[in-house]
Every structure is written in structure tokens, then in C-alpha cells.
Amino acid sequence: DKADIGVTGLATMGRNLARNFAHHGHVVAVHNRTQNRTTAFMDQHRDEGAFLAAGSVEEFVASLRRPRKAIIMVKAGAPTDAVIEELAAHMEPGDMIIDGGNALYADTRRREAALRERGLHFVGAGISGGEEGALNGPSIMPGGAPEAYETLGPLLEDVAAKVDGTPCCVHVGPDGAGHFVKMVHNGIEYSDMQLIVESYDLLRQALGLSPQELADVFREWNRGDLESYLIEITTEVLGHTDAATGRPFVDVVVDQAEQKGTGRWTVQSALDLGVPVTGIAEAVFARALSGHPDQRTAARSLAGPQEKGAADGADLVEDVRRALYASKIVAYAQGFDQIAAASAEYGWSIDPGAMATIWRGGCIIRARFLDRIREAYEARPTLPTLLVDPTFAAALADAQVSWRRVVATAATIGVPTPGFSSALAYYDALRRDRLPAALLQGLRDYFGAHTYRRVDREGAFHTDWSGDRVERPA
Ligand code: NBP
Numbered sequence: 001d002k003a004d005i006g007v008t009g010l011a012t013m014g015r016n017l018a019r020n021f022a023h024h025g026h027v028v029a030v031h032n033r034t035q036n037r038t039t040a041f042m043d044q045h046r047d048e049g050a051f052l053a054a055g056s057v058e059e060f061v062a063s064l065r066r067p068r069k070a071i072i073m074v075k076a077g078a079p080t081d082a083v084i085e086e087l088a089a090h091m092e093p094g095d096m097i098i099d100g101g102n103a104l105y106a107d108t109r110r111r112e113a114a115l116r117e118r119g120l121h122f123v124g125a126g127i128s129g130g131e132e133g134a135l136n137g138p139s140i141m142p143g144g145a146p147e148a149y150e151t152l153g154p155l156l157e158d159v160a161a162k163v164d165g166t167p168c169c170v171h172v173g174p175d176g177a178g179h180f181v182k183m184v185h186n187g188i189e190y191s192d193m194q195l196i197v198e199s200y201d202l203l204r205q206a207l208g209l210s211p212q213e214l215a216d217v218f219r220e221w222n223r224g225d226l227e228s229y230l231i232e233i234t235t236e237v238l239g240h241t242d243a244a245t246g247r248p249f250v251d252v253v254v255d256q257a258e259q260k261g262t263g264r265w266t267v268q269s270a271l272d273l274g275v276p277v278t279g280i281a282e283a284v285f286a287r288a289l290s291g292h293p294d295q296r297t298a299a300r301s302l303a304g305p306q307e308k309g310a311a312d313g314a315d316l317v318e319d320v321r322r323a324l325y326a327s328k329i330v331a332y333a334q335g336f337d338q339i340a341a342a343s344a345e346y347g348w349s350i351d352p353g354a355m356a357t358i359w360r361g362g363c364i365i366r367a368r369f370l371d372r373i374r375e376a377y378e379a380r381p382t383l384p385t386l387l388v389d390p391t392f393a394a395a396l397a398d399a400q401v402s403w404r405r406v407v408a409t410a411a412t413i414g415v416p417t418p419g420f421s422s423a424l425a426y427y428d429a430l431r432r433d434r435l436p437a438a439l440l441q442g443l444r445d446y447f448g449a450h451t452y453r454r455v456d457r458e459g460a461f462h463t464d465w466s467g468d469r470v471e472r473p474a
Helices: 012-023 037-048 057-062 078-090 104-119 130-137 146-159 177-207 211-219 230-239 262-273 278-290 293-299 313-346 352-358 369-379 390-413 418-430 437-448
Strands: 005-008 028-031 052-055 068-072 096-099 121-128 139-142 460-463 471-473
Touching: 005 012, 005 057, 005 262, 012 028, 012 037, 012 130, 012 146, 012 262, 028 037, 028 057, 037 052, 068 078, 068 146, 068 460, 078 096, 078 104, 078 278, 096 146, 104 121, 121 130, 121 177, 121 262, 139 146, 139 177, 139 352, 146 352, 177 230, 177 262, 177 313, 177 390, 177 418, 211 230, 262 278, 262 313, 262 369, 278 313, 278 369, 278 418, 313 352, 313 369, 313 390, 313 418, 352 369, 390 418, 437 460
Parallel strands: 005 028, 005 068, 028 052, 068 096, 096 121
Antiparallel strands: 121 139, 460 471
16 A cells, blocks of 8 residues: 655654554555664654554655656755655656755745756645644645645645634745745744844843742733733743752743754845844844853943832833833834745745644644734734734734833843843834935935935936036936
8 A cells, every 4th residue: 555645754753754644544655864863763653553664765756656746855955855866756747745844945946946847746835833843733735836735735734733713724826935024933042032032131131030939920821812822931940940949940941042054044134135124133133142252241240220120010011011011013014014025035825824824733833822923914914014004003012012111121230131122123214204214315315326316306417516516316
């Protein structure tokens, strides 16, 4: 008998994804470069469903029912290219290679084009939710040709997370669209986490609350607008006590954040697209700053403010909650702008409401909040920015006094809140009728004859700054 689907690469993610397919009654072919891993997988999991273990790539491909569907779950980059080559060599036109790793969308575009030439389908599928998601239902963001999704989609939707009966999986768009959206998802995850850690830091510094007390604050917040997986696990981590020392766990962890690169990719792409994703960028840079211990040690001698704490405890907690929510709205608005810009650039026709829908479950940024975003795009698919959706606009209006107080308090007592501050700056800049960009255009024209446009007439103009200072059409 043949397998419905195959998984090659049986490390953390591949192993759990293969089991997930089997738990849903599919016959799953499994393969791994190093055969020990396949053997170990069969020893541990053979009773969980119908698996066909393959010792070679050739055997693996031969065990798949046509059109063949092989999911690659190996390290992104060169290993993925190597595995694609091996699989493609044994495949026939109409067969599908699905890359479930964290590939860069540009690589996915290149691979899709190359395999299309050879009559094969290549589906770059973003898979979120980590180890647990892969096993029990991830959020899946598949790109590639719509024809490929017709046969593959039902299988993916079957194993994806479900929210209110709706699978957290939808065809995102052609070629690299799925991996692009997964990348932005990770970028948003960076900004979500940055806002959470700023909230923790400010409340701890300003009010002297203990990690335990702060765990209670986050637990309370998780009952309202902020309800989300990340807030929930913040409660867990803050409430955890180190067994070896009896101290709060958060106080024994080295305060240097690491990153695997998807946040950085998001910002690099945003720079190319000209989309201000300040929330994600600040989050990436905050991690980078934390990872420079020499500079940090040297800078400890720099002057700080006289004021160290804030007065009104209960008020500040509520202010920070509101600032967190408002900043989160801004960060998501920026991420959705980036998706829209890429969709226009590459002709992907991505439905933003559908992205919010499939992020409601199975992934790290899953939250009640995403339902609001789905509703916003449902009410107005061509929303110019999420900020002007009536529900979000009202929430921002409601939060703004608190938000401003939080940024002011943080600045006064010297606690860095780049996420809150940049989100507020973005909000204030976007709603301005006139921006100082006008002066900037003047400066550019002065030193570089870069020209400017006028508010009262069509066309480009240049003033002869070093000569008669007369304006002429450029
Ligand atoms: P890893 O990213 O740690 O990769 C290990 C797997 O890659 C092993 O099966 C290994 O085979 C295989 N491999 C390598 Br390395 N080089 C190979 C090559 N040249 N040819 C064939 N196989 C090769 O696994 P993972 O953590 O399960 O992640 C898989 C993918 O999913 C990655 O792209 C990752 O970014 C993505 N992802 C991971 C998570 C997560 O939470 N871990 C979440 C979401 C997405 P071997 O056994 O022979 O060494």
C-alpha cells in the first residue's frame, strides 16, 4: 500500500508533524538522512498509526501515492536545497514537494520557479506553533500554485489547529507568499514579546513589584483584551522559581536575547518595501543591544535620572495595560501593512482577514485580538491601516492618555521602552495633518537639488539656494 503523504527530516518538527498526520488516519511515509533517527522514530511511534519507514530517498518517493506529496522538515538553507534535489530526481510531473521549514521567501520563490520548469509543484508552507503545534495542530501558511493546494489543502487543513471549527490553514498565495506571511508572523511575535517585557520591566523598576506579583498582574490581564498565548506563558515564566537557588527564575537567566533570524529578515524586507515596521525593528534592535555585554558594562557609569520610581501603583499598572494594548495594535497594523505591500509587489493577492483567521490558533501569536482584526478586514477589506478601523480607533482613543503617561514615566525614571515609545511616535506621526517632512524636502533640495513638490501647484520644483533663490520648475 502507498502513503498519502511523506515527511523527510525527523527532528523535533518533522517527527511531530508525521505523528499528527498519522493520528488523523493518514498513511505516512517517513524518512531521515541519518537512518538511526528513522529507526528510533518507528521504535517509539509505530503503534500510533500507519507509517511506512523508508531507508533511502528513492524508497521514500516510491512509497508515496501519486500525485506524490513529500514534506521537507530539515534545516533551512543549503540542506533544504540538497533534499529538494534528491526528491525531485525521483519524482514525476504533477508531484509535490512541500517545504515546511523556516525558509526565506526569496529562496521559496527561486525554488518554486525552478521546480515549475521541471513540471513539479513546490509549496513553501510556513508552519508555526513549534514542537507542540506540529503534534497537536499548527497554524499552516502554504504558498505555491492554487492547483497544488486543491489536492494538498485538505490534508493540511486536517492536521491544522481549529478555532470555532475553522482550520488555521488557508492557501496564502502563489510561490513565496506562505513563507513571507510566516516571516511577518515571526516578526510580529518579536514585537509582541518586546512589549510584554517592557511592561514587566517598567512595572518592576517603577513600583518594585516582584516577579511573583507581576505574574499575578499578567494573569489578570489575560482575562481581558490582551488574552493570548504569550501573556499566558509570561505568567508561567514570571511565576517560576529556580530550583537550584530558590530565586525567581527570571533573575538567574543571562539577560542577553538571542535570535534565529526571522525578525531580522522581516525588517530587511520592510526596508526594501519601504514599510515602517518600527515595532518589529525596535524589538530586533532591543535583542541586539542586550547582546553587547562589553558596551553595556562600559556604559554603566553613564548618568541616569534622579527619579527612580513612580508613585501611583494601581494607576500605573492599568496605564501599562492600556499602553501595551495600544502598542500591540500599532505593531500588528504595521505587520499587516508589510504583508499588503509585498502582496502588491509580487502579485500575491493575499487576503489579510484570512491571515488573521489562521493565526487565531496553533501559533505563538494566537490571541483573542486576532478575531478583531479578522472582523476589521471583513467590514472593510480595503482598510488603509488597521488603526482607522472603528473598533481599533476607539481602543486607541481610549488608551492614549495612559499610553502617553507610560512613555513619559518611563523617560522620567530612565526605563527604556522602545516598543511603547516608537508605537506612540508612529501613531502621532500618522495622524498629523502636516509632517516635518516638508522641511526635510527643503533641506534635500538645498544640498542636493533633489527638488520638491508644492501644496498649491502640480510638478517638481527646485530653488537656486546658492544663487538668486528663485524657484524654477525642475
Ligand atoms: P532542524 O532545523 O534542527 O534540522 C534537523 C534535520 O535536518 C534533521 O532531520 C537532519 O538530518 C536534517 N538535515 C540537515 Br541538518 N542537513 C541535511 C541535509 N544536508 N540533507 C538531509 N537532511 C538534513 O530540525 P527542526 O528543529 O525539526 O526544524 C525543521 C524545520 O522547521 C527548520 O527549517 C526550522 O527552522 C523549522 N521550524 C522549527 C520550529 C521549532 O520550534 N523547532 C518551529 C517552526 C519551524 P540528520 O538527522 O541526518 O542530521
